[in-house]
Amino acid sequence: MSSGSDDLKDLYQEVVLEHSKRPRNFRVVEGANREAAGHNPLCGDQLSVTMKVEGDVIRDIGFQGQGCAISRASASLMTGAVKDKSKAEAEALFELVHKLVTEGPESVDVEALGKMAVLSGVSEFPARVKCASLAWHTMRAALEGRDEAVSTE
Amino acid sequence: MSAFDVQRVREDFPLLRQEVRGRPLVYLDSAATAQKPQAVIDAIVRFYEHDNANVHRGVHVLSERATEAYEGARETVREFINARDAREIVFVRGTTEAINLVAQTYGRKNVGPGDEVLITHMEHHANIVPWRMLCEQTGATLRVIPVDDRGELVLDAVDALLTEKTRILAVTHVSNALGTVNPVKELTRKAHAKGIPVLVDGAQSVTHFPVDVQDLGCDFYAFSGHKMFGPTGIGVLYGRLERLESMPPYQGGGDMILSVTMEKITYNRVPHRFEAGTPNLEGAVGLAAAIRYLRGLGMGAIAEHDRALMAYGTQVLESVPGLRLVGTAREKAGVLSFVLEDIHPHDVGTILDREGICIRTGHHCAQPVMQHFKVPATARASLALYNTREDVDALVRGLHKVREVFG
Numbered sequence: 001m002s003s004g005s006d007d008l009k010d011l012y013q014e015v016v017l018e019h020s021k022r023p024r025n026f027r028v029v030e031g032a033n034r035e036a037a038g039h040n041p042l043c044g045d046q047l048s049v050t051m052k053v054e055g056d057v058i059r060d061i062g063f064q065g066q067g068c069a070i071s072r073a074s075a076s077l078m079t080g081a082v083k084d085k086s087k088a089e090a091e092a093l094f095e096l097v098h099k100l101v102t103e104g105p106e107s108v109d110v111e112a113l114g115k116m117a118v119l120s121g122v123s124e125f126p127a128r129v130k131c132a133s134l135a136w137h138t139m140r141a142a143l144e145g146r147d148e149a150v151s152t153e
Numbered sequence: 154m155s156a157f158d159v160q161r162v163r164e165d166f167p168l169l170r171q172e173v174r175g176r177p178l179v180y181l182d183s184a185a186t187a188q189k190p191q192a193v194i195d196a197i198v199r200f201y202e203h204d205n206a207n208v209h210r211g212v213h214v215l216s217e218r219a220t221e222a223y224e225g226a227r228e229t230v231r232e233f234i235n236a237r238d239a240r241e242i243v244f245v246r247g248t249t250e251a252i253n254l255v256a257q258t259y260g261r262k263n264v265g266p267g268d269e270v271l272i273t274h275m276e277h278h279a280n281i282v283p284w285r286m287l288c289e290q291t292g293a294t295l296r297v298i299p300v301d302d303r304g305e306l307v308l309d310a311v312d313a314l315l316t317e318k319t320r321i322l323a324v325t326h327v328s329n330a331l332g333t334v335n336p337v338k339e340l341t342r343k344a345h346a347k348g349i350p351v352l353v354d355g356a357q358s359v360t361h362f363p364v365d366v367q368d369l370g371c372d373f374y375a376f377s378g379h380k381m382f383g384p385t386g387i388g389v390l391y392g393r394l395e396r397l398e399s400m401p402p403y404q405g406g407g408d409m410i411l412s413v414t415m416e417k418i419t420y421n422r423v424p425h426r427f428e429a430g431t432p433n434l435e436g437a438v439g440l441a442a443a444i445r446y447l448r449g450l451g452m453g454a455i456a457e458h459d460r461a462l463m464a465y466g467t468q469v470l471e472s473v474p475g476l477r478l479v480g481t482a483r484e485k486a487g488v489l490s491f492v493l494e495d496i497h498p499h500d501v502g503t504i505l506d507r508e509g510i511c512i513r514t515g516h517h518c519a520q521p522v523m524q525h526f527k528v529p530a531t532a533r534a535s536l537a538l539y540n541t542r543e544d545v546d547a548l549v550r551g552l553h554k555v556r557e558v559f560g
Binding site: 007008011042044131 | 495497499504507515523559560
């Protein structure tokens with residue numbers, strides 16, 4: 001069994017902290033044709049995702065909002081990961097990330113995750129899974145054109 | 154016990170004698186729910202082992218004993234808050250149900266279109282939502298007493314907000330999110346001068362200092378068992394007898410009636426009129442044991458311990474770089490709420506948890522007050538009679554660790 005400190009280092013990896021401090025694509029996408037809002041009523045985290053989708057491809061994506069280091073880093077990494085991907089590719093990545101944060105790094109093909117693999121430590125912190133997945137749920141809602149607010153509850 | 158001996162008090166709480174995450178447990182979340190002394194645990198076990206039966210209806214010896222224990226608990230609660238009459242004590246599930254009961258009985262009977270219900274900006278959702286629901290049901294308007302930057306009520310605004318349209322003032326005694334102790338006696342005096350009844354949410358107060366409902370003069374006082382070292386699922390609505398007697402029943406069912414025919418129902422007397430169905434017997438027994446435990450320590454001594462620990466906690470927390478206390482009222486009890494610069498409270502909570510320190514992070518079911526302070530959430534350390542300076546020191550060490558992780 002790993003000690004508390006090792007778990008913490010896995011959770012707050014340098015890349016995670018860096019993305020949380022300087023989130024990428026922290027903006028409203030100009031000329032966006034898809035958007036959705038997500039919130040976690042348990043912590044009050046709120047974020048919005050805007051996208052420009054052309055045909056089947058996410059040409060641009062941005063997010064805004066407030067949240068903890070995990071939710072900000074996850075949102076920042078997510079925008080980088082799904083840009084220029086097709087809808088199906090984004091969905092597939094979502095499934096992988098969800099499996100990673102709930103079941104741990106052994107359960108998925110880490111190579112296929114790319115940078116998102118830095119979220120592997122979340123699986124040791126069940127209370128933080130929702131933080132990591134909020135941006136993804138919101139992205140999916142925007143992609144599907146659902147306009148009701150997404151909630152992790 | 155002559156002086157308050159916190160080390161001896163700690164020995165009364167079996168849960169505190171454990172390690173979590175490989176470290177001694179530091180429990181600083183009693184405002185969410187408090188731990189239970191052995192005396193409470195034993196009282197519940199004893200009740201199940203010897204006296205358990207339904208109340209008020211059996212003719213057998215166990216039912217007599219259970220009835221005696223349940224009604225005895227009512228008398229224990231009466232004494233604890235100095236109510237005039239045990240009939241003024243209604244057992245409910247908790248503070249939330251107590252407030253809903255008043256909103257749906259007193260409120261539905263006395264509040265109509267154009268009327269106003271007055272609350273404050275620092276209420277817990279339990280003292281906002283039932284009134285908002287009542288306003289939606291009746292066409293009344295919800296008005297709010299503002300809060301200043303220290304986290305104190307703006308008392309200058311109160312006189313203007315208490316109008317001939319106001320039907321009830323509902324205010325918390327101690328804010329669960331800020332620790333502010335509100336001047337409920339003064340507020341009650343102001344409201345009564347205009348003939349307006351007052352409900353006080355006492356969920357966070359009864360564990361920290363003595364409460365005397367006659368001295369406060371309020372019409373209703375609501376609190377929960379589990380926050381005062383008793384069981385969950387039991388709580389109290391105190392109501393002045395004349396108020397309770399003028400109120401229609403709440404839920405319908407067994408024991409709240411005197412007779413039922415298909416044509417006519419005669420409701421039971423107060424307080425049984427408000428206690429439909431089989432009550433939480435072991436809850437009442439456990440709550441009475443918790444009150445006896447508190448009285449044994451002395452509420453005055455407990456208040457003194459709380460004051461000293463709050464002063465110490467405030468001082469050492471303010472020494473943590475980048476820390477800002479949210480809620481700096483001159484009168485506070487039990488709660489130290491704060492934010493760390495550039496670090497979200499949830500990250501603070503997770504890192505402290507790995508150090509064996511339990512605090513609460515989030516909006517504490519008090520979103521309007523978070524909005525007032527322009528924070529999405531806070532980290533909240535809440536203190537109880539079993540907490541020590543060492544617990545607070547561990548918190549400060551943990552916060553330095555948080556800053557380390559975030560570089």
